[in-house]
Amino acid sequence: TQRPLPNGSDSKKLRVEDSMDSPPSRVIHIRKLPNEVSETEVIALGLPFGKVTNILMLKGKNQAFLELGTEEAAVTMVNYYTAVTPQVRNVPVFIQYSNHKELKTDSALNQRAQAVLQAVSAVQEGGSPSSAAGESVLTPAPSPVLRIIIDNMFYPVTLDVLQQIFSKFGTVMKIITFTKNNQFQALLQFSDPVNAQQAKLSLDGQNIYNSCCTLRIDFSKLVNLNVKYNNDKSRDYTRPELPAGDGTPSGMVTSYSSGGGFPSSLGAISPLSAAAAAAAAAGRVALSGHTGPGGVLLVSNLNEEMVTPQSLFTLFGVYGDVQRVKILYNKKDSALIQMSDGNQAQLAMSHLNGQKMYGKIIRVTLSKHQTVQLPREGLDDQGLTKDFTSSPLHRFKKPGSKNFQNIFPPSATLHLSNIPENVTEEDLRLLFSNSGGTVKAFKFFQDRKMALLQMSTAEEAIQALIDLHNYDMGRGHRLRVSFSKSTI
Secondary structure, eight states: OOOOOOOSTTOOOOHHHHHHHSOOOSEEEEESOOTTOOHHHHHHHHGGGSOEEEEEEEGGGTEEEEEESOHHHHHHHHHHHHHSOOEETTEEOEEEEOSOSSOOOOTTTTHHHHHHHHHHHHHHTTSOOOSBTTBOOOOOOOOSEEEEEEESOOSOOOHHHHHHHHGGGSOEEEEEEEEETTEEEEEEEESSHHHHHHHHHHHTTOEEETTEEEEEEEEOSOSSOOOOOOSSSEEETTOTTSOOOSSOOTTBOOOOOOSTTOOSOOOBOOTHHHHHHHHHHHHHHHHTTOSOSOEEEEEESOOTTTOOHHHHHHHHTTSSOEEEEEEOTTOTTOEEEEESSHHHHHHHHHHHTTOEETTEEOEEEEOSOSSOOOOOTTOOOTTOEEEOTTOTTOSSOSTTOGGGGGOOOOOSEEEEEOOOTTOOHHHHHHHHHTTTSOEEEEEEOTTSSOEEEEESSHHHHHHHHHHHTTOBOSTTOBOEEEEOSOOO
16 A cells, blocks of 8 residues: 655745645645654544544654545635644644545554544544444534533642643633532633534543542533633633622532523532542642652541451541551550552541541541551550551552542442342341441342442441441452442
8 A cells, every 4th residue: 555655844834835835635734743642632633623534643754644534624624724823732733735635544554543533433423333444423523611520539629720721722711610419520611612622632531630630521511601700619711800709608609590401500519618628728738749658647536445457447448548557556546547649648538537437526637657667576566557558458459440430428328339149138238237327228220239228327337338348248249338429
């Protein structure tokens, strides 16, 4: 098969003249690409204008060829980028028509690019199959408004942080932030759907901070946002004269009367706001790098008759991988807990401080210790210190594990999984009421391997989780218990 030759790679003419040099073609020649650029980023340049049917990267030369489904789409693309400088990773790139009328690519060399095209088109189509083998259908952007959900929010993410990140892709006009289902969400409006498209392609699934705050991005059904106030919850950058709101306390979201099915009142932010505020205060410390690798917590006001290293390992293990636990020898209502990093320590602290464990409200703060010391060899410390480094029960060992997306504050409703098929609702109700509480409601998921079970209080649920997470259900099944954000 013939490989297209890059034409005009040394030409230093203006981008606009370039595009006029060759007659229109559905193949676009892109030059001066940054070094590490990926197929997806190049495809993103063409996506807003229609179907992208082929791509060829010339990595060593910092060039690429992009083939669009129609010449019309290519003309729209070249005209658009004649007015707006095309950028990849904040670097201006040069775009012109190619001399080639179509791309004939060596399929073996180009398998990766084809795979990327297919993947991108599947995403665009919401997972529907591509129209024909090797051809991908890419729909134009439906809206300039993106709905953004942030998972694993160990650090506070503010409206300004979002504005900073997203304005790399175009002019951000308006942002509204709110909390729904205990998750921080935002609606963000660009001046042009093309920018929304590129931002979604580049940022969806990325982390804002190292290993946390994952962006989940969709197009919103709204095409325009109605912002009433400019404050830390909402902002209209096109109308700086808007008031800051009539003494709305922070943590309250005002009602937005926008059309298109947006809830007329978002109501008060969930009880998480107190925890979020604590995490924010601690987050500043973490962001400035003080917590280092050691995420050691000091937990006090424990019930010293009842508490064991194992029970602390299980409860704190919901929010991170507990490495070591030491109940203090001369102050047995306090313990040091070493998490595997500062993020996890933050998360455990913001979710567990102020919760009840064995009837007492526990206090959780960051310790100044970097690690928890093990007792010297041969010294018996009555089993007060335990090393869990090699425990098989860590929930977050695998990077990118599903468990990262299922971290919720303690709640009366528990999520159970890994249930053997012969186990009935009755068995589980009995098991959980034995841990000293009342089972209020129960619901199996369709496959019966998972269920939701509601205790009468979060305190009872905490107790049940400590007692029954990893409980041996027979046949090699160990019950997994987590807090749920759902109610039954």
